[in-house]
Amino acid sequence: MSVLSDLARALTDRKIRVVDLTAPLSHETPILELPPEFGQTQRFTFEEISRYDDRGPGWYWNNFRTGEHTGTHFDAPNHWVTGKDQGDISGVPAEVFLRPAVVIDVTEQVAADPNFVIEREHLDQWQQEHGPLPDGGWLLCRTGWSARTTQQEMINNTDTGPTSPGMSAECAQWVAEQTGVIGIGVETVGTDAGAAHSFDPAFPCHAFFLGAGKYGLAQLQNLDQLPATGALIIATPLKIVDGSGSPCRVLALVED
Ligand code: MN
Numbered sequence: 001m002s003v004l005s006d007l008a009r010a011l012t013d014r015k016i017r018v019v020d021l022t023a024p025l026s027h028e029t030p031i032l033e034l035p036p037e038f039g040q041t042q043r044f045t046f047e048e049i050s051r052y053d054d055r056g057p058g059w060y061w062n063n064f065r066t067g068e069h070t071g072t073h074f075d076a077p078n079h080w081v082t083g084k085d086q087g088d089i090s091g092v093p094a095e096v097f098l099r100p101a102v103v104i105d106v107t108e109q110v111a112a113d114p115n116f117v118i119e120r121e122h123l124d125q126w127q128q129e130h131g132p133l134p135d136g137g138w139l140l141c142r143t144g145w146s147a148r149t150t151q152q153e154m155i156n157n158t159d160t161g162p163t164s165p166g167m168s169a170e171c172a173q174w175v176a177e178q179t180g181v182i183g184i185g186v187e188t189v190g191t192d193a194g195a196a197h198s199f200d201p202a203f204p205c206h207a208f209f210l211g212a213g214k215y216g217l218a219q220l221q222n223l224d225q226l227p228a229t230g231a232l233i234i235a236t237p238l239k240i241v242d243g244s245g246s247p248c249r250v251l252a253l254v255e256d
Pocket of ligand 1: 069073074189190191216218245
């Protein structure tokens with residue numbers, strides 16, 4: 001038996017569970033909101049070409065328009081100015097699309113404080129319990145935020161602006177620069193906290209991870225179905241030439 005045939009058998013025998021971590025992609029999918037002086041990303045929008053009618057009697061199909069960073073998506077290094085020379089989405093090596101992941105669960109803290117940020121001490125504690133962060137693997141941050149499916153719930157604007165969880169600047173710098181983690185995955189619309197415009201530096205997960213030639217996964221769902229360690233992530237962005245990111249289907253393989 002080979003490793004691959006063992007894997008195929010485990011999948012058909014359902015000894016390996018396939019968990020879909022992808023949010024539905026539609027006009028309703030929440031998107032990032034920036035202050036009005038900046039360019040804005042766009043909602044996913046269909047333009048129908050034909051639907052079994054005069055425009056095409058036997059077939060249904062659409063054009064669509066969307067921001068690269070809409071819904072469940074993959075951030076390439078060139079998305080951020082710190083990573084502008086580190087490569088576009090079409091250049092991400094294919095082996096990056098199949099990587100292990102660990103999950104840190106801060107659902108309780110976020111329920112008590114929507115501005116909660118993961119600090120180095122939380123990761124130190126996680127590592128004491130579960131071992132080192134994975135070389136070449138994803139760090140997925142389970143916050144429970146994906147239960148918020150509308151624009152207002154997801155962005156959660158308050159008097160201080162968008163209010164959603166993330167990671168502190170110090171912690172982001174440490175993970176990006178001092179560990180072998182290949183990227184950060186989150187349930188929110190982007191990898192940074194809602195208030196990260198006011199962090200130093202601003203948007204530190206983007207600045208440090210992408211600056212280090214690493215990656216981001218945003219708007220993940222179903223992280224509650226993953227173990228703290230041992231999941232294998234399949235994340236496949238479109239090969240958009242010169243793109244800064246792409247909506248993607250993200251799956252996890254979990255051995256029960
Ligand atoms: Mn993004």
